Every structure is written in structure tokens, then in C-alpha cells.
Amino acid sequence: MSLSSKEEPLTLDTFVRGIWKENPVFVTVLGMCPTLAVTNSATNALSMGAATLFVLLCSNVLVSMLRKSIPKQVRIAAYIVVIASFVTVVDYAIQAISLQVYEALGAFIQLIVVNCIILGRAEAYASRQTVLNTAVNSVGTGIGFTLALLCLGVVRELLGAGTLFGARILPEQFQPWVLMLLPAGGFFVLAGWLLLIDWMNIRKERRALEQQGATVHGQ
Amino acid sequence: MGNESLGFIFLNALLINNFVLAMFLGICPFLGVSAKKDTALNMGIATTFVMFVSSMCAYGLNWLLVKLGIEFLRLISYIVVIASAVQLVEMIIKKYSPALFRALGIYLPLITTNCAVLGIAVFQTAKNYDLLQSAVYSVSAGLGFTLALLLMAGLREKLVLADVPSIARGTGMTLILAGLLSLAFMGFAGLGGGGD
Numbered sequence A: 001m002s003l004s005s006k007e008e009p010l011t012l013d014t015f016v017r018g019i020w021k022e023n024p025v026f027v028t029v030l031g032m033c034p035t036l037a038v039t040n041s042a043t044n045a046l047s048m049g050a051a052t053l054f055v056l057l058c059s060n061v062l063v064s065m066l067r068k069s070i071p072k073q074v075r076i077a078a079y080i081v082v083i084a085s086f087v088t089v090v091d092y093a094i095q096a097i098s099l100q101v102y103e104a105l106g107a108f109i110q111l112i113v114v115n116c117i118i119l120g121r122a123e124a125y126a127s128r129q130t131v132l133n134t135a136v137n138s139v140g141t142g143i144g145f146t147l148a149l150l151c152l153g154v155v156r157e158l159l160g161a162g163t164l165f166g167a168r169i170l171p172e173q174f175q176p177w178v179l180m181l182l183p184a185g186g187f188f189v190l191a192g193w194l195l196l197i198d199w200m201n202i203r204k205e206r207r208a209l210e211q212q213g214a215t216v217h218g219q
Numbered sequence B: 001m002g003n004e005s006l007g008f009i010f011l012n013a014l015l016i017n018n019f020v021l022a023m024f025l026g027i028c029p030f031l032g033v034s035a036k037k038d039t040a041l042n043m044g045i046a047t048t049f050v051m052f053v054s055s056m057c058a059y060g061l062n063w064l065l066v067k068l069g070i071e072f073l074r075l076i077s078y079i080v081v082i083a084s085a086v087q088l089v090e091m092i093i094k095k096y097s098p099a100l101f102r103a104l105g106i107y108l109p110l111i112t113t114n115c116a117v118l119g120i121a122v123f124q125t126a127k128n129y130d131l132l133q134s135a136v137y138s139v140s141a142g143l144g145f146t147l148a149l150l151l152m153a154g155l156r157e158k159l160v161l162a163d164v165p166s167i168a169r170g171t172g173m174t175l176i177l178a179g180l181l182s183l184a185f186m187g188f189a190g191l192g193g194g195g196d
Helices: A012-016 A032-037 A044-063 A072-097 A100-107 A110-114 A116-126 A129-159 A184-217 B006-016 B027-032 B037-068 B073-096 B099-106 B107-111 B115-126 B132-159 B172-192
Strands: none
Touching: A012 A129, A012 B037, A032 A100, A032 A110, A032 A129, A032 A184, A032 B027, A044 A072, A044 A100, A044 A110, A044 A116, A044 A129, A072 A100, A072 A110, A072 A116, A100 A110, A100 B115, A110 A116, A110 B073, A110 B115, A116 A129, A116 B006, A129 A184, A129 B115, A129 B172, B006 B132, B006 B172, B027 B099, B027 B107, B027 B132, B027 B172, B037 B073, B037 B107, B037 B115, B037 B132, B073 B115, B132 B172
């Protein structure tokens, strides 16, 4: 997230940081509402991720194209209208492709409009960078979001129903944890992932410190 | 769907299907501004007010859109109307009650991107509520949001004094608390049986 108005060169980092270093769900903790609400099965998580990726890409590319002609005072309103148009497209498209998915995701497709990830990217990135950079960065962020949704969806479906993408994985004798499919389960699984990531970061920091200490001792 | 009693709508939106704890709407402010009880209360009141105003606007707007046969513009017009309603509310409060404006000031613009506000408009349309039902629905959902925010703020104020393992100091712990609250709210599920 570069705060200066300079355009950055297109590097691999433009793409990758949305997936790992600035993962919208696990690191910047944005877009929590769909993350928790639609991840009760892996299929739902994947469809939501794909829908968000599409809106993120299209709207940010358009915002980037228009970045010189949108007056600064009304930019947020302009972004929102652009995002809302693409969400409407996705809403009708999903309805046409699969009614089952549409019913499972329900109103949450329309609520992509207020997903802070999209507006955040438009404001912090697309309004300052070239179209190509924006497209690459949006796809990276979208993939990061989809992966995070899948992380939650897979755990919740596996433990809550013993299935994965609708196919049975765990044996019939497995007693499903219905809790995982309920709202509370969403909070717990996300908390678990965040704790795991915090633990990994702390361990990495400690190891780096120890290494630093070792070189100091060696001298 | 449009014939639910007002009492049922009230209980349903306040407790059984609490917007934050059961439907995951408005999680961002729920995690963001729930560190202190008084800010949580102010945020809750401001959101409830905006939810009521935008719910009423959305009702009128939907009537107009259906009449003109252009329902596909619903989402775009809702979000524009909500954003303008927030601006309008902000200006009115600033003019008539500077004290309230100082208390709510910074929270008002944030509410535009609160999914609970758009959620209200989308759900009341999906459920075909009439004007009175929409009004009750938006106010009780707002109160439910305030309740969840207050409970969470109370828990987090206690948590500051607790001895938490170092890896769980961040958002993880807050989410575990939210999960426990959500579990507790599931106990209200039985209340819904009699009202329908």
C-alpha cells in the first residue's frame, strides 16, 4: 500500500503481496462479513471468492482508467457507483448460471458492494496506479481473499459435515461438529487461523533475534 | 413472507437473528470500535439512526423502482441513497445539535460502508415488508447491533486486565470472544417458535 502518489514499477511483488504479505483477511482483517457468513461450505467459499475477484478486478480497472477524470471531492461516491454496477452484473450472472449457488449465498452477493477490500483497493491503489498494475494487484488480492475463504470453508465443511465440495471425505461413523456450520463456528475457525499466523510470525521474529544474538556473541 | 407480526420481527432482529452475532453483518465496526463502552454506545446509536433513515428511504425507493419497472437498478440506487442519507444526517445533526455531532462525528462517515445498513435495505426488500414492518425491523436490528457492540466492549474492557498468552493478544482473542457471545445468543433461537 504505497501512500505516495508515485506510480510503482510492475514487479512480482505487485501480484504476490495481496496473497501473502497483505492478505486482506488474515493480515489487514478487511471484508470480515462475507468471510464469516458464506464459508460454511467450500463450494460457497469458492463462489464468493470468485465473485469478489471479478468485481475487484473490473471495478478497479475502471477506477484506474478514470482516475484522472474523477474529481477528488466526489471520488468515493464515484467508486461506489462503479462497484455497485459490477456487483449488479455478478448478481444477475450468478442467478443465471446456478440458482443453487445464488440461493446459498443469498443477499451476500449484493453485499459485496460494501466489502471494504474493494473500496480500500480502489482508494489506496487503483486511484494512483496504471491500469496494468491495478489489474495485476487486484487479481493478487482477489486470489488472496479466495484462498482465505477456502481456508475457512474447507475446515468448517470438513468438521461440520465430514464432506468437502459436497463429496464425503470422513467416514460415516464420524460425528459431525454441527457447531462448525453455525455462526459461532465461523468466529472460532477464523480465530484459530489468526492465532496460527500470529504464532508463526512470533516464532520467526524470535528466530531472527536469536540469530542476531548468535552473530553478536561470535564476534 | 410479508405477514409477520411486529413483535416477532422485533425479537427476531434483536436477538434470534442478531445482525452481528448470527448474520455477520457489521463485523468491521464490531471489531474496530468495541474497545470502550462509551464509544461503542455512541457508535450503536448513530448506526441505529442511520439504519432507520436509510430503511425508510429504501422503502420509498423500492416502491418507485417497481412502479417504473427498473428493479435492476435497485442496488446502485440503494447505495447512492444510503451514502447521501448519511451525508444529510451528518449535516442535520451538525446544524441542530452540535453536542451530538461532536459525540458521533467521526463515526458517521464510517457507517456508509457498514454492511448492516445496506443489509437492512436488501433484506426488507427480499422479505416484502411493508412500511411499518420495515421501520420496526430497522430499529430493532439497530438495537441488536448496539447490544452486541456493548456486550463486546464490556468483555474487552475486562480482557485488558486478564493474563492472555502472548500469541492471543490481537484480533484472534477478540474473535474467540465473539464466538462465545454468538454461542450464547444461539440460546435465543427457541424464542422464535411462538411468534410466526
